[in-house]
Amino acid sequence: MNEQVTTVAANERRLTIARAMAEAIAQEMRTDPSVFVMGEDIAKLGGVFGNTRGLLEEFGNERVRDTPISETAFMGAAVGAASDGMRPVVELMFVDFFGVCFDAIYNSAAKNAYFSGGNVKVPMVLMTSTGGGYCDAGQHSQCLYATFAHLPGMKVITPSNAYDAKGLMTSAIRDNNPVIYMFHKGLQGMGWLGTEPGATVHVPEEAYEIPFGKAAIVREGSDVSIVAVGMGVHHSLKAAAKLAEEGVSAEVIDLRTLVPLDRDTVFNSVAKTGRLIVVDEDYKSYGVTGEIIATIAERDVSILKASPQRVAYPDIPIPFTRPMEQFALPNPDKIISAYHNLKRARTWRWL
Amino acid sequence: MEKNSLQEENLTPTKEQKFWMYRNMLVSRFLEESIEQIYLEGKKPVFNMAAGPIPGEMHLSNGQEPCAVGVCAHLQPFDVVTATHRPHHIAVAKGVNLNKMVAEIFGKSTGLSGGRGGHMHIFDADVNFACSGIIGQGMGPAVGAALSRKMQGKEGVGVAFIGEGAVNQGAFHEAMNLAAVWKLPFITIIEDNQWGISVAKSESTAVPDNSVRAQAYGIPGYQVRDNDTYEIFRVAGEAIERARKGGGPSLIEIETYRLAGHFMGDAEGYRPPGELDGLKAKDPINVMRARLGSEEGLTDEQNDRIVAEARATVDAAVNFARESAYPSPEEALEKVFV
Known part of the structure; x- marks a missing residue:
């Protein structure tokens, strides 16, 4: 009995959501050369919320691209690259910033498959931080889940723990549609954000998918x-x-x-x-x-x-x-x- | 309508390229003229945008054909083009399937998207063409396509056609800067038809010549005056070749003419008296016809044949569209996700 418990503990990999996201992205980047990451401060800094940490070191700055502070341009570029055979994972640092780039998201990414009768696919992942609770006021603390979920053509996912975060990210990258990946800052495992400990859970090392639409x-x-x-x-x-x-x-x-x-x-x-x-x-x-x-x-x-x-x-x-x-x-x-x-x-x- | 393969010398059109451009200008113009007629079916005596075989907004490109053919003469199907809400001339020159495009404009099941997009949302993945109804929206996606080609090491440039009004959109500036800082194979073509619906360029834009904006991104900028098909061909050839060789993006502004209203039903009361007549006197199709006569010895007889062929091409597409069935309404629920 005791021996069994020890074995389980030894195999346990408790990861934060941030690490689980980065691991899923890295695993997909290793197997699929069309996957790349871009956004603000996602390369050298590893993402303000840690979810791209280590990617620059492993994959270099061709596939892990810091962008100018130009959400309209790089969100539009993600749509164009995704329509051209790539699988961009693009970060909108705070979901609150969507106002400067929403056209590319809901008018292009979300509608191009429909407007093309399914002939154009936009397999992009937009990952974005949500949530408050740390006194960052009204332009850095919103969730806006319904704003995205309301508009047709985008899948919207909201992991609550690291196990789901990894599996949902893997599924998101492999999906042929635009996926809005909304991670909560308070679950991210960044110490400075007053992290919820329940989000840091065991995460298997190998890649796995969590199907969308399964509560x-x-x-x-x-x-x-x-x-x-x-x-x-x-x-x-x-x-x-x-x-x-x-x-x-x-x-x-x-x-x-x-x-x-x-x-x-x-x-x-x-x-x-x-x-x-x-x-x-x-x-x-x-x-x-x-x-x-x-x-x-x-x-x-x-x-x-x-x-x-x-x-x-x-x-x-x-x-x-x-x-x-x-x-x-x-x-x-x-x-x-x-x-x-x-x-x-x-x-x-x-x- | 085969065009020549890319040549090392792109600055002067060959005879074949001249005729390719002329034929495409004709097809584009005849298409617009046909649409203009059909659009009014069911809309008289009372104009109702929702009525008739072609409902909805309609933005015709009469007069802007040189921009399309002068640029697309240098492009291949694998090159990526994003166009505007006024897309037909560019679609024709890019080689979009004409039957399916016209069927799409009619909203038929045989259309490019089976009627989901219509005239402002023409997508033909086979020739990498897309357009949209939002000013400046195609900038980012064309830059992204250029990024994709660079990352994949695959041939192809991204070309965004926009209007002169779009340079005052944030999307223009952001995308130009991004393309320049990443040195992408990207070209912006500004079709300057002088009018943003009813607002003159001089009233909306702080500089008379938008090619100077290229300096802000450290890239070459060109201005082509007077809708000159050959000059468009020349500068586009230079810019596209530079992009293909890894020399980064360029910006081209073309002074072109909008010989129709902003959209069908536009009374154009904002135009100064005589402007339209002056522009029609410089109709680029007549200019091209005259040039082919003097430079290549195009006879009236040959011309009649070319005109008849272009008309037949359009008529066939219109017939295809007319004879096609509407999609079943519940198909509206499909293709949201793929």
Whole structure:
């Protein structure tokens, strides 16, 4: 028994999301010469959030390219290179910067396959940092998941841990469509960003894919379904642990990818528990939380025992000062409150 | 309509190249004239953009043919071109499949994308042609194609056609700088037709000659005056050859003429009186015809035959489009992902 435990520990490779992303990119670059990386400060610096560290040293500056601060140009160039047989992995340092290059993303990358009747493929990965919680104010802390997920033609993925981060990156690079890879800064494993330890997990050394559109049930339960992405998954797990102390059995679902969205897993879970809480660090209105609730309402509202609850970012720009930002962010306590609200809410009877 | 393979001396067109350019100008013009007629079907007496066999916006390229043929005479199918919302002349010169292109303009199932794109979204992967409806949008992708060729060590240049209005877009500046700093095989062709819809170049642009902007990127810049097909051929030949040899990007601004409105239905009240007549008197197709007469001895009889062939090519494409079926509506749900 003890011997077994030791063996497992010896084989364990606990990586941060940053390292897992870099490892996936490096492995794909070794086997596929069409894969290259470009963006701001991704070469010598290894990426502001560490996810391209080591790539310049291994692959050189032809395939690992620092760009000028010209997101419009290099995002457009990624579209052009991807349409010409390359597989660019391009970094938008903060998702908040999308405003200076969105045309290339949603009007070109996302639509060229459609406009060409499938004759032009745009296999590019746009990796971008999301999320706040460290007082970086309203132009460096947003999530904007729904902004990308709303527009057709892009796959949108949101890993919550290093295992998923690697597998989803491998799948993203091999995918023939534009993939928006949204990593949360607070999960990245950069010490200076107040990292969530739960994101640093065992990551196999060999390359592997995680299929898009497959949510993970990260904790099983029977009383309530908590659906989340990215940082919200960790909040939800903490809330579920506390709820267990109250005798409540919470199921936690990590969506992992927003496009495609695994509606079946969500539906089946809610069919089992009858109660739904959706957690999202993106703005509340017109977003992921509404989409998940609509999924249930549209398919069969009678599976709900109570009105669903959502824990999301209020519809305000992200404030700088710590007390205001922390007030606005989702956290485990808000999820627990949401559960209590849900229990207080009128219970429906379907006859 | 085969054109000559690349020559070492690209500065003066050969006889074959002259005729290649002339034929393509004719096909392009006849295509626009046919579209102009068909576009109005169902749109009279009340103009309704959504009606008729060719609905939607329509930007015709009458008069701008020299830009297309003078540049594309030096290009091969493997070279990459991005064009504008006014794309037909460039598509013709780049060798886009005419039947499929016209079918696309009609929104038919046999179109290049089966009707999903239409006239502003013509993609022909076989000849590496794409265009878009957003000003300056093709700059980045053409630079990216040039980057791709350089990285792969594969033959081919990236050429972005834009209008003079697009040089005031951030995309222009960013892409020019990126192409220059990475020394990519990239050429920008500015079709300066003097008008950004109704706003004159002089009212929108701080410098009268955009070729001076090349200095900002440390690359060669050219200006071609008066829609001169041969001069376009000459400078494009020089720029494309330099790009092929690893000499980096160039910028060419061509003073061209828009003999039609910005889009069909444009009353063109903003044009000074007499401007259009003056431009029509310098119709580049007539100029080319006259040059071929004096330089290559083109007779009326030969010309009639060339004209008839070009017309037949267009008519065949239009018939193909007319006779093709519409896609089934639910096909709209396909090809979002590939």
